[in-house]
Each structure stands twice: as C-alpha cells, then as structure tokens.
Amino acid sequence: MEKHKAGFVNIIGNPNVGKSTLMNAFIGEKLSIITSKAQTTRHRILGIVNGDDFQMILSDTPGIIKPAYELQSAMMDFVKSAFEDADVLLYMVEIGERALKDESFFSRLKESKIPVLLLLNKIDTADQALLEEQVQYWQEQLPEAELHPISALTNFNVKNVFERIVALLPEAPPYFPKDQLTDRPERFFVNETIREKILKHYKKEIPYAVEIETEEFLEAEDIIRISAVIMVERNSQKGILIGHKGSALKRVGVEARKDLEQFFGKQVHIELYVKVNKNWRSNSNQLKRFGYQS
Numbered sequence: 001m002e003k004h005k006a007g008f009v010n011i012i013g014n015p016n017v018g019k020s021t022l023m024n025a026f027i028g029e030k031l032s033i034i035t036s037k038a039q040t041t042r043h044r045i046l047g048i049v050n051g052d053d054f055q056m057i058l059s060d061t062p063g064i065i066k067p068a069y070e071l072q073s074a075m076m077d078f079v080k081s082a083f084e085d086a087d088v089l090l091y092m093v094e095i096g097e098r099a100l101k102d103e104s105f106f107s108r109l110k111e112s113k114i115p116v117l118l119l120l121n122k123i124d125t126a127d128q129a130l131l132e133e134q135v136q137y138w139q140e141q142l143p144e145a146e147l148h149p150i151s152a153l154t155n156f157n158v159k160n161v162f163e164r165i166v167a168l169l170p171e172a173p174p175y176f177p178k179d180q181l182t183d184r185p186e187r188f189f190v191n192e193t194i195r196e197k198i199l200k201h202y203k204k205e206i207p208y209a210v211e212i213e214t215e216e217f218l219e220a221e222d223i224i225r226i227s228a229v230i231m232v233e234r235n236s237q238k239g240i241l242i243g244h245k246g247s248a249l250k251r252v253g254v255e256a257r258k259d260l261e262q263f264f265g266k267q268v269h270i271e272l273y274v275k276v277n278k279n280w281r282s283n284s285n286q287l288k289r290f291g292y293q294s
C-alpha cells in the first residue's frame, strides 16, 4: 500500500474571487464544511477531506485587505501564517483581476518556498481570447506558480486541481481522526449560518459589526434547541438589526432555522438575542474571546 499523505492547504486571494465556492466543490456538500475563525493552531480550518491514503486540511484566509482597524490587522496575521504553515498554497484570482491590492503580500507569494497553485477562477465568464490573455498575464506575474484555469461554480477542472494537490501533499500520518469533517463543533456552524443571513439582509455596516455566539446548543432525540446572541457595536445597530416590531430579526431566525434543520436533519428551535458589546472590534480582549487573536 502507498504511504499516507497529509497536509495543510491554504487558499488565499482577494475577497469574492470564489474561495468558498472552491472549498465547497472540494468537499462536495455545501453544509458540511463551514467553520471559521481562529484556531488553537494558527490555521483557520474550514474543512478536512479524507481519502484512504490522504488527508487534506483546507483553510481559507480572509480576503487580502489593508488593515483599517484592529480586527482587520488580526485577520491579516492569518494571511501571514498561511505562508508559514501551509504545505501547498492555492492563490486564487478571478478573470479580469489584476495583481493583489497588497504588494508586500504579492512579493511574498513570489518568493514562497511552498508550492503555489495559481487558480484562475470564473473562466466560465470569459471568452477564449480573454482567457488566453489572462493566462499569459498571470504566467508573467508568477512564473514559478503552477497555473490552472478553473470554474469553481461549474466544477470545471476542479477535480484535476484536487488530484494535483493530493500529489503535492507530504507523506505524513493523519492530523485529525479520519471520520472528522471539520475541527469545529456545531455551535460554530450555527454562528456562521446566522451570520450568512445577516450578510444577506442588512447593509454593509451591520454584517461587519456583528459577532455571534451560540450560548446554548441542546440536542434531544427529535429537536435541537439553540440560543444565540448577536453582538453589535452600538445601540443604533441594535435597533436596525431588530427592525420594526422585531420583524427583521425574525426573518434572520426563520431562515437560519430552515438551513439548520436541513443540515442536522432534525427540527430546530432557535432564539436570537441582540446585545451591544461596545466597540468590540477594537478591543483586544474581545478579539481574543472570539478567537481572532491568540
């Protein structure tokens, strides 16, 4: 039998290029992967794909941005750690995009000793001429990287990339039990589901100001009872989040419940509370508490 391979694979790229979509395509089932945020290790592990003779531990890094406040600086530290701990780096760009916003980051990428796969995503949106022009552009930008045009959304070339990553994994025993999909418990999945609904229904400021904590997750044979707190930075945000007679918050709860019921295959009861946690994004203790800083 072949030796077992295992390793950490980090996906890096600007916001919105399709990193999560690729993760989902790799793992196959949308809801099985989502966990997030800081880890006791320095990775932000989102999902683990197990095969008979390999274990691929995938993590995402927040989009590359210039830090504007402390939370963003903490996020950028994750990006830095991506260079230190990964066995394979996936640098994702989308069709039409030019080099990274953060140049210092880009030069690190060029000098990386770790194998870099440059994934040119969303090629379903490009015609042949544009595709060829883009391939050439990126090959010049990062000559050392292995370039793969893909469409994470339509699954084009995703399998090839997957196999290529497996080939690049070092020989190692598994880091996590092989029946485990993620290293995060259900509560984090609940948090992310609620956050997704908030992103969907509120304007920009609100999603970035909230942090969610699932305080209770009680699973009985036929029902799961969840109680979660949504923290905001200011009173005014609390009002917006709740909405007129609670209608806006209710919608978040109803939609999150539906997704969670589907995921857990059980009836779910969910209670949401909103609390003000003043300026938590600029407070080191709070950032630690939520796992953004160690």
Ligand SMILES: Nc1nc2c(ncn2[C@@H]2O[C@H](COP(=O)(O)OP(=O)(O)OP(=O)(O)O)[C@@H](O)[C@H]2O)c(=O)[nH]1
Residues within 6 Å of the ligand: 013, 014, 015, 016, 017, 018, 019, 020, 021, 022, 062, 063, 121, 122, 123, 124, 125, 150, 151, 152, 153, 154
């Ligand atoms: N046409 C097309 N759209 C895609 C493809 N991959 C992702 N998208 C879309 O691009 C948008 C962003 O995708 P995400 O997977 O959320 O991107 P992300 O990089 O994880 O975004 P952040 O979490 O903000 O960093 C979504 O609307 C996806 O459906 C693709 O291959 N083709």
